[in-house]
Amino acid sequence: MTGIRVLLVDDQELVRSGLRRILRPRDGFVIAGECGDGADVPAALAATEADVVVMDLRMKHIDGIEATRRLRLGGPHPPVLALTTFDDDELLAGALRAGAVGYVLKDSPAEDLIRAVRAVAAGDAWLDAAVTARVLTAYRRSASRTVPADLLTSRELDVLRAVGRGQSDAEIAGALHISEVTVQSHVGRILAKLGLRDRPAAVVYAFDHGLVTPGQDTPDPVPPAVAPRVSPAPLRFSVLGPLRAWRGTTPLDLGPTRQQALLAALLLRPDTVVSDTELLDDVWGLEPPGTGTDVLPTYVLRIRNCLRAPAETTKDSVVRRERTGYLFAGQGVATDVAPLSALVAEADAAEAAADLAAAAEACAGAIGLFHGEPLAGLPGPFAEGERRRFGERKLVLLQRKADLQLRLGRHTEAAEELAVALAAHPHREPLAALLMRALHLRGLRADALAVYRQVRERLRHDYGVEPGEELDRTRAAVLRGR
Incomplete structure (x- = not known):
């Protein structure tokens, strides 16, 4: 093999x-x-x-x-x-x-x-740098530990900080104005001096020893190699996964996760004034900073600096200060939420016209817009609420697509995709019911009943509840051979 x-x-x-x-x-x-x-x-x-x-x-x-x-x-x-x-x-x-x-x-x-x-x-x-940063910072073994001064040179410390931030060799080389070969040589010496087995171990070491702290230690931007444009390129954001942004085709560094959470709280409510108090609740929840809303102007200034085009002189950029709060000016700014809504509307229209194949294709296109957990790694109640909302939207799309596939006779394709989805969401009864239908339609009656038993056992073990009516009806239909 x-x-x-x-x-x-x-x-x-x-x-x-x-x-x-x-x-x-x-x-x-x-x-x-x-x-x-x-x-x-x-x-x-x-x-x-x-x-x-x-x-x-x-x-x-x-x-x-x-x-x-x-x-x-x-x-x-x-x-x-x-x-x-x-x-x-x-x-x-x-x-x-x-x-x-x-x-x-x-x-x-x-x-x-x-x-x-x-x-x-x-x-x-x-490694996902954003998730790793959040996890290792929250569970740092000892924030007071420092790297012995005689172990690493100042250049090696710079490289180790960059590795801890999740930067690639090319990114480190550009930021430090050295070659990638030199970066690799530095990394090799760092691992040898510190007795580390590999690059992930170096990431852990950097966080454990306080060399990298999200929210305080961000990579220095690489100076642009070309002259600034006279007309700023449009902004584009992706929220159906880790928060990302581009100015034209150039990716933007959005800074630490708390700053990104504040940006998301404004971005996803475009052209709407969000009050200072609401923003504080959205991003910090029950653990607000000691300075209260006074912390917001600093974060907003950093967001503006991240998003402002090289030739842009507007003070507020796309984040504007209003009397009671802040507003994200959405005109000309694109997000992946708009094509998601458009594809769902396309699926609705196709299904209404009895074009099930086109509806399934539109659902597949909408699902394809997701690239991980929405707003992955961002803290605060607002980001958590949006994660749940978009996550539910994706699951509904998965279920709808599977139902369309079954109606089209694509039983094997539906069963394969549903098995993967149910493995990730083992308590999701509608997914289990659809998988049982798909397996039964393929003639795999025993496998369909096995899915019921596994989900029932999981529900009883984890939540102390029995399956709902939908799953019971599906089981009865399988037993009757319908």
Whole structure:
């Protein structure tokens, strides 16, 4: 067999099934083995060769952190890619410190898992800088620890700070005005001097020793290589994933996560005045800064500096001060929320015209606009509310697309996609009902009933409730052969 050999470690068969459907042989992967608990990993690796271990962090007996730590202490082993959620901050911090070389969020697109496994198998790390910053800052072991003065040169400290921020070799080279080869040489010496195993370990070290603090330590911008434009290029934002922005085709550095959270609270309510008090509640919630609303002008100034075009002289840029608060001027600014709404409207029109194939295609296009968890890693009640709202919107689209596929007779395609979605959202009964229908329509009656049993067991174990009427009706229909 050829391909990247993967050992799957997760205590839920439903999740492993979904992972198997993503890491397919035709895409260059081989499932070398599976484990239901971290305690079984050493034996599984002894019995088969693996290039990557995909490890869940939450397991009943030996969790992913302890299993990763044992692998590291046991000598040479395949790199570990952790599976986690945004609710697993403490576990994720522990996994990175235990030796995981990267992580994938469970609600990420399937493409992210594929790219992550390939990157880790090739010897690279797979880290989201924004999430890593939030996690390691929240769970820093000792904020007072410092790097011994005689260990690293000032240049090596600069490089280590940049590595901690998640910058690539090319970005570090541009910021420090050195070559990429020199950056790589510095990184190698840093790892050797500090006794670190790899780049992810250097990221953890930088946070543990206070070299990088989100909100206070941001990379210096690289000076533009061309003259400023007379007419500013338009602004474009993406919120259906980590918050990103571009001025024309140039990506913008939006600063630390709290600053981004304030920007999101304005951006997603364009041309609406948001009061100072409301912004404070949106971004800081129950833990406002001691200075109260006096902190807002500083954050807004930084946001304006991030978004202002090189030739722009307007004081307010797109964020304007009004009598009672701030307003984001939305004219001429594009976000990925607009095409999402347009594709949903297109699906509505196509379904009303009985063109189910066009409706399914429009739903697929809308789902494709998501590239991870919306506003990933941003703190505060507003960002959390928007994450839930957009996340629910995506799930509704997934369910609608699957229903359309079933009505079109695309049972196999629907079943594969629903299995992956249900693995990420194991309590979502409408997804389970659709998967049962898809499997039943394929003639896999036993598999359909197995889905019911697994979801019922999960609901009873996690919430102490029985499945709802929809899932029970679907089970009865499968039993009757309808």
